[in-house]
Amino acid sequence: MLNRNDPIPLYEQLKSIIEDDIKNGKLRYNDQIPSERELCQQFNVSRITVRQAISLAEKEGLVQRLHGVGTFVAKPKIQQELTTINNFKSTLEKQGLLASTQYHDSKVISSDFQLSRLLHIDVMDKVLNLQLVGLGDDSPIVFYNSYFEYNIGMKIKESADLAIEKNIPFSTLDLYENVELAPTHVEQTFESVAANEHVSDILHVETGFPLLRITSIVFQDTLPLEYKESYYRGDKYRFFITRKW
Amino acid sequence: MLNRNDPIPLYEQLKSIIEDDIKNGKLRYNDQIPSERELCQQFNVSRITVRQAISLAEKEGLVQRLHGVGTFVAKPKIQQELTTINNFKSTLEKQGLLASTQYHDSKVISSDFQLSRLLHIDVMDKVLNLQLVGLGDDSPIVFYNSYFEYNIGMKIKESADLAIEKNIPFSTLDLYENVELAPTHVEQTFESVAANEHVSDILHVETGFPLLRITSIVFQDTLPLEYKESYYRGDKYRFFITRKW
Structure with a gap:
């Protein structure tokens, strides 16, 4: 029930009630949630409050609005186990999503000071920059921006080209087994x-939208194979x- | 150098240059960055572009503006190792920050359906809700919202009261060793x-500001001791x- 003496605004309380119903299983994926009018009556609040609550629930990925149809419980978030190295395709498939991978860009650049330090190469050495977009059910979910020493990068790119040609979803981590490289570990910050x-353009969200940035360095023993910034x-x-x- | 043919806006490019200088060590913690006028001249861009770049750098925690004084390189982000259970105080001290912990709220509530499932208790059973704020150099950094079965919670609260009285910084994870509980593991989502x-009120940020939410369940074997939502x-x-x- 809503508590009008609580310092938490009514629309946030209403959003929490909807959230609880989803977590409890009272509302399930694809269920339609009650109409604005029904929610106004049931909780004795204004239409503005109901709209703010639904808008917040939508921002948090709990529900999805289909204009002219109604508001429905959204797919739960994709969950990825952290302690093992996971395969992009299987992570998405476990959540019932059809995974795919696209190039956003691929180019050869000169190493700047920072990349040189990260990849253990000289400034101005050639670097391959591979920019990939990972999609679930054709919606962009993650943007991978990877940098490789040129020769390593060209091998990885060849493997990426093949995967895209064959329509196999992947992240760069999935490609190492296809080339003669054997990463030992990855250091990541979250x-x-x-x-x-x-x-925001690439992921179809507004500027300022909250993203999880994971910065990774993939190592084969002490040799850095890849520096990557991923945005989920x-x-x-x-x-x-x-x-x- | 700025590239006017690049689709990346000039202010983001300028922000990246400042970011690189910080990462390279050309600019260090507490160094003053060049004035708006100097940056306009050096990069041949408008004052608006410079202001947008600095504003973005400030949002990302790279620099800090002191009004009427100038803009300075901010402290680097606090880093916490994930694979071990860390102590709040030592994590902050490693970054040269003075840690402290405050109560935001502490109250006894009735368990709802969701909490009952998470804590393995009955609906309407008493639950202790402990809300804490972790600060670094007196600025709020993290909000901990913890729920405990009542008897466990009262022990933890007693230990928290004592720590606050003695001015010892802590997170709830640090308190278990003071009570006769021995957690075995914690499940977390990021x-x-x-x-x-x-x-946003508690952490002194604007609504919509990007936060890292960590949801934790602390276990002693199969018994859940604590359900916690942390916002960093x-x-x-x-x-x-x-x-x-």
Whole structure:
């Protein structure tokens, strides 16, 4: 029930009730949620409050509005286990999504100071920049921006070309087994960032939209094979981990 | 150098140059960055572009503006290793920040359906809700919203009261060793969310600000001891992990 004495605004309380119903299983994927009018009556609140609640629920990826039809419970977020290296296709398939991968861009650039340090190469050495978009059910979910030392990059690109030609979904991590490279580990940082113009275009979200940025360096022993910045849509993706005491 | 043919807006390119200078070590913590006028001249761009670049750099936590004084390189983000359970105080101290912990709220509530399932208790059973704020150098960095079965919660609260009285910074994970509970593992999910009104007030950010939300269940074998939602300021905190192949 809504609590009018609570400092939490009514629309957030109403959003939490909808969220709980989804988590409880009272509302399931693809169920239609009650109409604005029904919610106004049931909770004795204004239409503005109901609209704000639904708009917030939509932002959080809980529901999806189909104009002229109604509002429906959205697919739950994609979950990826953190402690093992996962395959992009199988992670999405577990959530019932059809995965696919597209090129956004692929180009040879000169290494700047930062890339040189990250990839253990000289400044001005050739670097392959591979920009990929990972999609689930044809919606962009993740933008991968990878940098490789040129010779390594060309092998990876060849493997990527083949996967795209054959319509096999992948992330760069899935390609190493196809080339004569054997990564041993990956160092990653996780942070929450606001989408800039460039990435918001690619992921079909507004500037400022919350994204999970994962910065990775893939190593074969002490040799860095790849430096990658991945941007996941915050409303579509989450990671999970079990940590021991 | 700025590239006027690049689809990336000039202000983002300029922000990236400042970011690179910080990552390269050309600009260090507390260094003043060049004035707006100097940046306009150096890069031959308008003052609007320079202001947008600095504003973006500030949003990303790279620089800090002191009004009437200038713009300075900010402290780097707090990094926390993911694979081990870390102590709040030592994580912050490693980054040279003075940690502290405050109560935001503490109350006894009745369990709803969702909490009952998470904590393995009955609906309407008493639950202790402990809301804490973790600060670094007196700025709020994380909001912890924890739920405990009542008897467990009262023990934890007693330990929290004592820590606050003695001015010892902590997160709930640090308190278990003070009570006769021995957690074995914690299950966590990581996602990027926009700050709602409630949390934005607590963390001193605007609504919509990108936050890292970590949902945790702390277990002693199969018994859930605590359900917790933590909200970290995206500009202040990041997590890192090394994953093996």
